[in-house]
Amino acid sequence: MSCCGGSEEKKRSRALEKEIRRGKRKRVPYLLLLGAGKSGKSTFLKQMRILHSSGFTQVEREAEYRPLIAQNVIMCVKSLHQGMLRLGLKYYAVQNGQLGEAMVDYKPEGFLHADLADQIDTFWLDPGVQECYRRQREFGYDLPDSTKYFLDATRRLGGTSYTPTDQDIIQSRAPTLSIQELAFTMDRKQIAIVDVGGQPSERRKWVHLFDGVRGVIFLTAISEYDQVDQKTGENLLKHSMALMGTLLSSPFFTSSGFIVFMNKMDVFQDKISYVPLRHYFSSYHGPQGDSKAAADFLEHEFCEVVPAGTGGFPRRRSPSISAAMSSLRRGTSLHSEQSDEHLVYLHRTTATNTENIRNIFEAVRNIILINLLENIGVTP
Incomplete structure (x- = not known):
């Protein structure tokens, strides 16, 4: 897996896309890594390579x-x-x-x-x-x-x-303009995480390729609450919410479990002290400069992006995902009122912090991913 472009990466990307189109990937346990551009997907994938694969030569x-x-x-x-x-x-x-x-x-x-x-x-x-x-x-x-x-x-x-x-x-940054894959062993089973790029032009290429995928990790840059797209003028965080809502409503992902990483919490916590959230989300009435209250509000906004009754995103919260993980930041587990098949979990992350990602992924692996992978043929 390379993060720096070049002819070899493009060849690997084209070969992987051909496998997906032929349906071969449907027999391989994998998780799909999605999100808008600059949400931290490539950073997360690099962390997974450091933590669970061979690192970088x-x-x-x-x-x-x-x-x-x-x-x-x-x-x-x-x-x-x-x-x-x-x-x-x-x-x-x-x-x-x-x-x-x-x-x-x-x-x-x-x-x-x-x-x-x-x-x-x-x-x-x-x-x-x-x-x-x-x-x-x-x-x-x-x-x-x-x-x-x-x-x-x-x-x-x-x-x-x-x-x-x-x-x-x-910390390095290069736009992901091709499909990337990282395979590693989890509980003695091979799985793969596939990153398909976050730019709108890339999104059209992959959305039809993963019909029936069971596990999705969706990253959103929570720190972008005050930023806008220079071409469209659209608020970037609201765009990310809309993208997630579209994915959850898509027939390609009706049976997929979703793990949402509200990413770049470090940038968010710094910025919220001097850039009021209320200026960009008028319905926020919590204390100014309070990063926890602001993050709680935005988490609720993510819960509201898809109307009830679509079978896409749940409207009701469940208790803490695990008392055993009390030493970590508690994840929010959301269960669809329409069906027990569609689960959404939210975690607050800083993808550039290896220890944070290590701890969060342990919670995800132990509590969420094993259940999701059972649905695609991996037994814990």
Whole structure:
């Protein structure tokens, strides 16, 4: 499984799609990973590879992820420079503005040169750039979520001797434009997680391919509650809710169990302290800046996206999923009033946090996935 594009990945994706079209995949136990773009699906898949598969080889770290991370760093600088221009902010040091301008058309040569890494570090520390970063919502959130992570560590990332760590790889970002699969062993049984991409143009390619799939993991970036699509003007979190509602109503997923990860909780908890939820969801009347109350409200909003009577999304809550998992963040188990076949579970996650994903997936595996996999031929 590769996260960085290229001809080999495209070949694997086409071969996998052919298998799915021929129906071969229906005999293989698998979970479908769905969600809107930038919801954290690729990050989750990388975490699963680290936790339950062989991780990343030295060749992958140096040949695939080192160039990708260099590209990510340059993109962060470009986006900040564009933000400076849009906000009319001035650089405190002239050379930092010159660097920002030079990066507009710059393409890294497979790695980040050490001297350039030093210049970017100075650029990042410029007070004008720091103000731009704090005001990013004023120019449309064009900055990657990993901007602070990478620019805080620029000097470490520079030079030919740099080898990406697991956390560097997790923080890296490349659009998923092809079908990806990760197979691993769970309870001595082989299963696979399939990521089909999150862009609307990709969605049309896969929605008909998985008729009868039993397990779906749906990721949504809860931190996008105040963000809009630059082309349509649609609120991104409301779009994600609508997408989930569409999937739950789809005849292709009528018998599927759903696991919903309300993702990017770390970003959400920081943002909610200064960006009121009420400005974007007028029905919220809870305390301002209270991340738990706000998350509880949004969880309820997800429960309401499909009208009662469709057989898609339940309207009633059940008790805590397990007293035994009290040391973890309690997941919400939702059961359809129409049928016992359709179950939806919600968990609050931070996909970039390996320990969080480890704990949540243990709860999912022990309480949810075994039941779902029994329906597709895997016995615990």
